[in-house]
Every structure is written in structure tokens, then in C-alpha cells.
Amino acid sequence: MTHVIRTGAEAQEVARKLAASFGEEAARDRERRLPAEELTLLADSGLLGVTVPARFGGADVTVAVLAEVFRSLATADASLAQIPHSHVVFLHALRLQGTEAQQERFFRAASGGALFANAQAERGGRTAADDATTLRPRPGGGYVLTGEKFYSTGALFADWLVVRAVLSDTPVPPGSTGGRPKAVAFLPRDTPGVTVRDDWDGMGQRTTASGTVVLDEVGVDEDQVVPYSPIFAGPTTYGARAQVLHAALDVGIARGALDAAVAQVSRARPWFEAGVERAAEEPLLVQQAGELEILVRGAEALLREAAASIDEAERSELTEATTAAASIATAVAKVAAARSSVEVSSALFELGGTRSASGASNLSRYWRDARTHTLHDPTRWKVQHVGRWLLSGTPPPRHGQL
Known part of the structure; x- marks a missing residue:
């Protein structure tokens, strides 16, 4: 129950x-x-x-x-x-x-x-935003869905797959640079023509159940299809909502790695030149631990600020100004979260010493998870959007990654 x-x-x-x-x-x-x-x-x-x-x-x-x-x-x-x-x-x-x-x-x-699990990413397009998977009209009503999706997180255990696809029968809107409109199809995991492969082999995030989804002439009823492109036609927090949760994952990795580092320090031996009884008393190690705690707390605070800015924007009618502020705050949080997760998960081994590199302890999972998850979308572009907003007031673009 x-x-x-x-x-x-x-x-x-x-x-x-x-x-x-x-x-x-x-x-x-x-x-x-x-x-x-x-x-x-x-x-x-x-x-x-x-x-x-x-x-x-x-x-x-x-x-x-x-x-x-x-x-x-x-x-x-x-x-x-x-x-x-x-x-x-x-x-x-x-x-x-x-x-x-x-x-x-x-x-x-x-x-x-x-x-509900996603089936979004594709490998064949010129950019990650391009979709070849297509919903085409079916005689008598509904659609036929064909395509192949990768990195479909959770798909192996999903009750429903949510598949992003191009609507083949809808013309490109005048002035649009995004091609044909897209929609998302809600499919029961066991729909005929749907195959989910257990083939994710990333070095990190190893157990996300992110299989490949193959869609072979899948029948889709009209009431299973929800428009997607119109989300970005006006001011929206859709992308900020998605990104702040990615930031939360990275901040969580950073805090988990630091907690693991503290546990390792309690078992580590001090360096002989320090002249102390315990590793936790070693001055240089104490300094590094303090710096890492400051880094993680900063990322945690920026995460809270970004989430609050999204909530603030959504309390009343969305505007260009409020949604831009939310997206910028989220971009800042995402960059800080990514940096902290990678740095702390690497420094874990410096604090813990040689024993922390034991394969049995598997502490490398924190770094592997951080390094893999932070590749989801490049922070370098978030820094660009923050800089343009700061210097010239340029609002960030509307898409699912900001």
C-alpha cells in the first residue's frame, strides 16, 4: 500500500x-x-x-x-x-x-x-537537442511512434515511459529555429513494440537503470500525447525546475563524499612529520577539511537560494523578469554544485589516505558519480549566461537545460 x-x-x-x-x-x-x-x-x-x-x-x-x-x-x-x-x-x-x-x-x-521514466536523449543528431524519434499520424486516429532513445534513466523499472518525439504532421511555426514541434508520449512500459535494453555502461551512476529504449512502430492513442514545445513559448520555470534538481544531486554527492572523508580521517594515521597523535589533529589536514566544508556549505546555500527563487517566480503570474532571475540563480547553483561534487569527491582520498583507495571500500563511487552526472549538461554555458545577464541584462534562453 x-x-x-x-x-x-x-x-x-x-x-x-x-x-x-x-x-x-x-x-x-x-x-x-x-x-x-x-x-x-x-x-x-x-x-x-x-x-x-x-x-x-x-x-x-x-x-x-x-x-x-x-x-x-x-x-x-x-x-x-x-x-x-x-x-x-x-x-x-x-x-x-x-x-x-x-x-x-x-x-x-x-x-x-x-x-515515470524518461526516453529523451538520442545519439544521431547534430546536437543533443535534435530528435529523430517521430510521432506520425495513424489511419483512424492516434499515432505511430518510431525511434531509439539512449540514457533513459530508470527505464528498466518504469511503469510508464515518457518519450519525447517530433510531430511529423505539424508544420514548423513561422520564425521558429527549433524545427517541428515536439510532444511527449506516455507509454506503459509493456506496450507492444517497446524494448528496453540493460546496456548502460557508464563509469559512474552505474545503477540508474538507464537502458536504451527502442520504439518499433508503437501504437499511441491521442490521449497519451502531451504537447512539449509550447512549454517554452512564454516565460517558464520548467528548465530551472529540472536543473535545480540536478544541482541537488551534485550537492548531495558532495555532502556524502565529505561525510565519507570524515569517517576515513577517524581511521587514518597522521603523517609522521605532524607530530600529532591523530590524523584529525594534523594542521594541514584540518585546513583542507575546513576549506571543503566551506565549499559544500556554499553549494548547499546556493541550492536553497535557487529553489526559493523558482518558488517565488511561481507564486504569481510568470514574467520574463521573474523566470530569468530563477534561471540565473539556478545556473549559479548548478555550477557551484558541479564544482563542489567533483572537488570534494577527489579530495576525499587526500583526507582519508592510502587506505581510502581500497577497492573494497569503493569510495571511488563518489568521484565517478560526480564526474559522470556533471556531464549531463555543460556548466561552461551556464557561466556564459550568468555573465551576459550580469553585464548586459541579457535574459537566458528558454529550454529544458536552464
Whole structure:
């Protein structure tokens, strides 16, 4: 029976308790053992339904609460924490563009513990934003969906796949530079013509269940299709919402790595030149630990600021000014989060000493997770947008990565 979470405070408490129970992550990562049992716990906990609007029985938590939920989970298991990312992002697309009937259907499913996984990324386009997967009209109504998607996080365990595709029968809007409009199709995982391969072989985020999704002439009913491109036709926080959760994952990795470093220091031997009894008393090590704590706390504070700015923008009618401010705050947080996760997860070994490099402890997972997840979208472009906004007031572009 899926628990129903009623408040933001309850959502955060449930996330903290789940994170504490995910203590065997090191073994799962080392063996690449996918988190089937843990995902059942996640679904039963009610966390998959916390963004559901109140009129459909959900807690409709703030972005600030949602970011803290993801951060908490990522401190324990960054792979598991990433799996519900696209779940909540596409539920927000449903909120923005879905019909009342579609919202009733899919929000109720989420409240019942159903997991929605993405099928977005493709390898063949000129850029990562290009989609070849196509929804073409089917005689008699509905569509036929054909294509291939990669890095489909959580797809192996999903109840529903959310597939981004081009609408082949819709003309390119005048003046558009984005090609034909896109939509997302909500497909039951066992839909005929859908195949999910367990072929993700990344060095980090090893247990995200990010398989390849093959779509071979898949029949799709009209009520399974939700417009996607119109989300970006006006001021929106859609991209900021997605990105602040990526930042939360990186901040969680950084905090988890620092916690692991502290544990390692308690077991480490001091360097003989320091003249101290314990490694924790070694002055240079103390200095480095302090610097890392400052770095992580800064990233945590920027994450909270970004989430609050999104909530502030959404409290009233969205405007160019409020959504730009939210996107810039989120870009800043994302850059700080990425830097802290990579730096701290590397410095972990300097604090912990040679023993921390043991394969049995598998502490390399923090760095591998950080280095892999931070490749999701380049922070160099976020720095550019921040600089342009600062110097000339140029608002950031509208897309799902900002």
C-alpha cells in the first residue's frame, strides 16, 4: 500500500529516513546490482507523488522541499536519487500542458506509486537537442511512434515511459529555429513494440537503470500525447525546475563524499612529520577539511537560494523578469554544485589516505558519480549566461537545460 505524503515537512522526513536505509550503496555500485528493492521502498514511501497537485490528492510540495528531498537521497545513493528526476520533471510538463483527463489519469498513477521514466536523449543528431524519434499520424486516429532513445534513466523499472518525439504532421511555426514541434508520449512500459535494453555502461551512476529504449512502430492513442514545445513559448520555470534538481544531486554527492572523508580521517594515521597523535589533529589536514566544508556549505546555500527563487517566480503570474532571475540563480547553483561534487569527491582520498583507495571500500563511487552526472549538461554555458545577464541584462534562453 502506497503511503500518501501530506506535507512538505513529511516529504523531507521520509527522504531522510530512506537515505539512512540505503546504506549498502557501495556494494550495489561495485557489483552493479540494480536497486529493485530500494525502488519499491521509494514507491511505497509516497515520494513519487509529492508534486501531484492538491486537487488530485497530492502534497504539491514547493521546489525548496523537492530540492531537499533529492539532496538527501543523493547523499546516500546518487544513482537511486537520479531515477525519479525525470519522473517529477515530466509530471510538471503534464501540469503545464496536459488535459484535465490526462492529469487525472497520470497524477493518480503517480500518487499510487507508479514510476515515470524518461526516453529523451538520442545519439544521431547534430546536437543533443535534435530528435529523430517521430510521432506520425495513424489511419483512424492516434499515432505511430518510431525511434531509439539512449540514457533513459530508470527505464528498466518504469511503469510508464515518457518519450519525447517530433510531430511529423505539424508544420514548423513561422520564425521558429527549433524545427517541428515536439510532444511527449506516455507509454506503459509493456506496450507492444517497446524494448528496453540493460546496456548502460557508464563509469559512474552505474545503477540508474538507464537502458536504451527502442520504439518499433508503437501504437499511441491521442490521449497519451502531451504537447512539449509550447512549454517554452512564454516565460517558464520548467528548465530551472529540472536543473535545480540536478544541482541537488551534485550537492548531495558532495555532502556524502565529505561525510565519507570524515569517517576515513577517524581511521587514518597522521603523517609522521605532524607530530600529532591523530590524523584529525594534523594542521594541514584540518585546513583542507575546513576549506571543503566551506565549499559544500556554499553549494548547499546556493541550492536553497535557487529553489526559493523558482518558488517565488511561481507564486504569481510568470514574467520574463521573474523566470530569468530563477534561471540565473539556478545556473549559479548548478555550477557551484558541479564544482563542489567533483572537488570534494577527489579530495576525499587526500583526507582519508592510502587506505581510502581500497577497492573494497569503493569510495571511488563518489568521484565517478560526480564526474559522470556533471556531464549531463555543460556548466561552461551556464557561466556564459550568468555573465551576459550580469553585464548586459541579457535574459537566458528558454529550454529544458536552464
